[in-house]
Amino acid sequence: MTVNFHEIAKKWQKEWATQKTFEANADTRPKFFLTTPYPYVNGLLHIGHTYTYMRVDATARYRRMLGNNVLFAFGFHATGTPIETAAKRVREREEGQLNTLKLMGFTEKDWKNFEDPLYWISTFSKEAKQDLSNYGMSIDWRREFITTDLNPHYDKFIRWQFNKLKEKEYVIKSKHPVVWCPSCNAPTGDHARSEGEGEGPKDFIWVKFPVENSDLILMAGTTRPDALYAEKTLWVDPTAEYQIVNVQEEKWVVGKGTLNKIEQHAITCKEEGTIKAEELIGKKVKGAVTGESLYILPASFIDANMGSGLVYSALEDPFDYMEMKHIQEDKQLLRKYNLDADEMKKIQPKSIISVEGMGDDIGKEMCTKFNITSYEDKTKLEEAKAETNKLVFRKGIMKKNCGKHAGLTVSETQEQLKKELVETGKGIMFYELTGKVICRCLTDCHVKIVDDQWFLAYGNKQWKEQAHKCIQQMKLYPEKVRGQFEYVIDWLKDWACTREFGLGTNLPWEEKWKIESLSDSTIYTSYFTIAPQLEKLPVEKINDNFFDYLLLGKGNADAIDIDNKIIEEIKHEFEYWYPFDFYNSGKDLVQNHFAFLIFNHVAIFPEKYWPNGISTNGYVNINKQKMSKSKGNFKVLRDLVKEFGADVVRIGILSTGEDLNDVDWDSELAESMKNKLGQWYDFAIENYQEISKELRVKSSEKKEIDKWMEHQLHKIIKETTQAMNETLFRTAITKGFFDLQRHLKWYQKRTAGKMNAALVAEIIEAQTLMLQPFTPHLCEEIWQKIGKQGFISHTHWPTYDENKINPEIEQTETLMIQIIDDINHVLKLAKIDKPTNITFFVAENWKYDLFKKIQELIKETRDIKQIMQSVTANHKEHAKESAGLVQKIVKDPSKLPAHVSVQDTEHQNLIDATKFLKEHFRCTINIVKEQESKESKAKQAMPGKPAILVE
């Protein structure tokens, strides 16, 4: 192997840079604009980026070869808190943080520098740019930029964006529950927790039950307001003392220790005294929905410290059912609380929900099903309750006796009732954590309702509709992510878009806020089209009017204090390039970043600037393991490129997966790729140079085997093109490289070195062109060495000729391959190491006729008799044999070759292959027609399957 991957990579990268090969400006060609979420610059690019960016570059390079004016733009993201936090940790010399830097090759002398967030930004954006260039990315670097107010032009752009959103009332102030750390005085996201990952606020509704003839109100928390239609009792913890809390002139009765929770919900309250449970038991409250009088009763499973400390019951739950039964039957208990036995007996469940496959008394039914006999059997009751709630929530429909909710599903009813109860003042929303959460600062977190926060109103219905419309018009790679997109758009709620600290752009109308990181990266893709010219303009002259005119065509250029000619130039660039055609990243971004991007585009831009295409891919594993710093298998892009060379990494990373599947970085595969590419380099250069013009003209006449090779080539170009169009790069490499190479090797052998010169030249060109998106450096080198002018990067993708694709030709070769397989099989079974002679017997012609006939008939019927009758008439002289064959074939139609030929053709094909077979098996070869031989084996010959005798 003569190729040095590192050297040629360096050579061509330099060449591309000096020739400005990938700088793209508006012109008259059809454009193709690609980009990818700008990386957050808190570290070196790693193997995940290696994959994602490669998908973009391969697409860019492919589109360039199709004749598009291609722009691949790239920027850097610094908005948000992690960099600031990381710098702070370096200041504190926190071990974990220093280790992360050490992993990336930094040492103690760098710590001082990394104390400053700005150093992070400048270092890692510079390093990333270098890494990407070394990786062979065809990026137009003139358009690079960084976010935050470090870039005052971009800062202006983001302010403009938010002013636009505000005008449309898509930025709103509202209330929201968040997991809150009281010490950090900030929301605590999953990544910022030392315990409690995945926990979050769960909403309850606290329903008011006024005590009859009293000013007290019992507050019962529930997740099932639907059951209020069957409210029957109010449970208290009989051993507890409750507290009376004054909330806006109402006297709430709640469990002790609830005061904090109420305050966290931004409600002012004051404790006014306590009341023992016993004092409440036997009294009555007014039902919140039915208005019926309900008894306050003791229940063993109530814990005054949970929720509000009180629970209402509809007796449709196994717990309620058993507890009520217990009250009704336990005389001692009745006496203790002075309850009337007859009155208690009257309390019976009311059926309000129909569940398919269940009767009216769900509580009782579930107790029977779970074999529960006592109210004390808490374990089984828990199971039964979970099952009940699941069933009811999934399948329950409200019955006729449920007023306006009749006929609705339980989940719909729950949502509506929550809203109604809050609106009519009968209830209040409450949030509690689903589990314990501890902040990284080791403080216990709780739910907090934040109420001065700004939100992007992704919950807005009209906005959602527009977003759906955008998705419907968009090309998605792969198409199967569409369902997830549709779902996410419906599911998104309002998003808190401002922060109190971190880097970024200030909210224009309330400067104390920073615009949050995901919110400032939504329409930034348009900024690439204007960045280089825009950033040359004096920033103080850039204002909202400027962007209105530039990006939306509103207003007029004369009103802007900038040379009109320059404005129009920039405007033209935007209008030419926008929207983007391909935006690619990992599948995890569908649920947030991609969705936000769609929302913001439809909010700000007219339809013609809505995104054209979004692409998603899986993750990268390293030798089947997830990449993680702690496992020590953290791979950065630069190390891979250093070890294997850019081209090998590029094609290697795309070779193990595509679609939404995860890919695996496989060093062994990369190694093998390196060899294969090296072989190709040698083959291409050696062979192409030998092919003189005269030879090409002379070789215009083509034999069968040449036609076969030509067929394979054109079929492969066709299939590879299709795969490239869908960014199925693994398929493209499999077909366009592995398959073509395999067939070429076969062709070399079959022709015993006498390949058709013109065809070989065509193959060399097509193969090199098809590799260009993946291994551009190698391909430029080959292109130059075989004497082509100009960059292969700008050469047209190979085209295929449908007329040269002919499945029948393929059949002949398949036959040859099968023959070799059969001989190998025989050699193995007969334990013959080195054959001295192989004889082939080609079947008699009547067999071909018979096979053809059967092939036709079998399409219509599988009935043996019927086929037999229509067939045997023509084959009287071979009646017995024919009958046997018919039976065999009908039973297993795989015995029929795809294409039934004739004896002479197959005979001739074998004769043509004699030389090849001789060399392959290193023995003499005889080819005989069945009828000309007395050998008993000869009779075994079948169409497409000559009989074989090995000696």
Add this chain to the structure above:
RNA sequence: GCGGAGGUUCCCGAGUGGUCAAAGGGGAUAGCCUCAAGAGCUAUUGACUUAGUGUCUUCGCAGGUUCAAAUCCUGCCCUCCGCACCA
């Protein structure tokens, strides 16, 4: 729990009713070449079969439809992604 994507032979993966013991790649084993290593080439890689185009077992598990199932239907199990205030 909810929504989405998946489960194929040693591994990665192709394959959606018959041409399927299942492409291609990786790995492994053996042979050729070589002073040797690497590369390359050839063969093998579910089991049985000392002359073949056979038999048996296999495509997450269990049933079903069909002359015929990796492929269609039903139920179940498992893995990955997301479920939010954040890159």
